[in-house]
Amino acid sequence: MTVEEVREFLREVHHPAKEDRDIVELGMVQDIEINEGGVTVTLGFPKQRDPLKKYIIGATRASLIRHLGQGVKSEVKEIEIETPAPKKGTEFTKETLLSVKHIIGIASGKGGVGKSTVAVNLAVALARLGYKVGLADADVYGPSVPVMTGTEGYRPVAEEINGKDYIVPLEKYGVKWMSIGYFAEKGQALVWRGPMASNALKQLILQVNWGPLDFLLIDMPPGTGDIHISLTQEIGIEGAVIVTTPQTVALADVEKGANMFRNENIAKPIYGLVENMAWFTPEEHPDEKYYIFGRDGGAKMASELGIPLLGRIPLVQSIRENGDDGTPAALSSRPDGVAFVELAGALAEAVK
Ligand SMILES: Nc1ncnc2c1ncn2[C@@H]1O[C@H](COP(=O)(O)OP(=O)(O)O)[C@@H](O)[C@H]1O
Numbered sequence: 001m002t003v004e005e006v007r008e009f010l011r012e013v014h015h016p017a018k019e020d021r022d023i024v025e026l027g028m029v030q031d032i033e034i035n036e037g038g039v040t041v042t043l044g045f046p047k048q049r050d051p052l053k054k055y056i057i058g059a060t061r062a063s064l065i066r067h068l069g070q071g072v073k074s075e076v077k078e079i080e081i082e083t084p085a086p087k088k089g090t091e092f093t094k095e096t097l098l099s100v101k102h103i104i105g106i107a108s109g110k111g112g113v114g115k116s117t118v119a120v121n122l123a124v125a126l127a128r129l130g131y132k133v134g135l136a137d138a139d140v141y142g143p144s145v146p147v148m149t150g151t152e153g154y155r156p157v158a159e160e161i162n163g164k165d166y167i168v169p170l171e172k173y174g175v176k177w178m179s180i181g182y183f184a185e186k187g188q189a190l191v192w193r194g195p196m197a198s199n200a201l202k203q204l205i206l207q208v209n210w211g212p213l214d215f216l217l218i219d220m221p222p223g224t225g226d227i228h229i230s231l232t233q234e235i236g237i238e239g240a241v242i243v244t245t246p247q248t249v250a251l252a253d254v255e256k257g258a259n260m261f262r263n264e265n266i267a268k269p270i271y272g273l274v275e276n277m278a279w280f281t282p283e284e285h286p287d288e289k290y291y292i293f294g295r296d297g298g299a300k301m302a303s304e305l306g307i308p309l310l311g312r313i314p315l316v317q318s319i320r321e322n323g324d325d326g327t328p329a330a331l332s333s334r335p336d337g338v339a340f341v342e343l344a345g346a347l348a349e350a351v352k
């Protein structure tokens with residue numbers, strides 16, 4: 001019997017008042033001593049009275065007897081320990097964002113207009129222009145960054161820096177990605193795991209070790225609501241880009257989206273509107289443009305709302321396919337790839 005073996009089986013002793021974690025994990029096993037006289041385990045208890053002390057000592061004793069047998073002498077000692085200081089890093093500050101120059105929310109009045117497609121491709125295009133870029137997928141209702149970047153299997157890991165735990169973002173296509181989807185099981189609705197459960201969204205952004213960035217884009221949930229307000233206030237989103245499709249009926253949604261950022265509780269600039277699916281170009285006829293949702297709808301919306309039209313993205317099959325297979329269209333030199341790079345240039349200009 002080795003010290004390690006004893007430590008392992010002692011994991012069966014759980015502390016019912018401490019989320020049922022085991023005494024090894026809780027750091028209560030101060031010492032394990034093995035000699036001819038038998039096995040002595042020393043448990044540390046905090047100065048304050050632990051009402052379950054007797055129970056824990058008894059359960060530890062029972063565990064020793066069960067594993068060592070009646071023939072081996074075993075003993076459980078207790079010592080008093082100082083209560084360790086609470087681990088730092090359990091509260092989130094904007095510290096990790098201090099080295100980020102621009103934090104920009106990508107928003108839309110409603111879902112399905114291509115907000116995530118635009119956010120992901122904009123990030124890749126900004127990186128192509130030489131900027132340091134991160135993207136946080138904060139769409140709790142339907143995180144799509146994992147699929148769109150081909151990073152579904154990624155499980156976030158933590159690293160400790162100066163005694164604080166940080167989440168490491170995933171790097172691909174020159175962009176640092178973090179998604180609420182990385183914390184969910186594939187094909188499942190969001191199931192929060194362990195310590196990730198609370199404050200998930202804030203943690204998703206504030207506890208990530210982004211490093212120095214020129215742009216941190218936030219793929220916000222569709223619509224306008226409390227999540228948006230708290231994200232904007234607590235993360236310190238500097239301004240927004242609103243994504244829409246050109247139909248006239250979309251105007252009301254865009255207006256809602258715009259008013260949210262103009263609301264006195266938020267009051268952040270809107271850098272502009274992105275008109276997605278501005279025209280349709282068939283794959284076999286790359287020079288043709290069909291304005292199936294009407295022409296210049298985006299430009300009209302933008303001028304009615306008094307915001308610039310930042311860019312127009314065509315509706316092409318390859319954008320959808322690239323989204324599905326995790327290779328963003330912005331990586332290509334096709335016209336749609338170029339449209340994203342132009343959009344990125346316009347945004348970089350607008351935030352200056
Ligand atoms: N310009 C485009 N051309 C072709 N397909 C597009 C385009 N923009 C978005 N899509 C497709 O439309 C669907 C919805 O887009 P998505 O970005 O997920 O929308 P949202 O984030 O607003 O809900 C996806 O399948 C996406 O691939």
Ligand SMILES: [Mg+2]
Pocket residue numbers: 115116117139142144
């Ligand atoms: Mg989306």
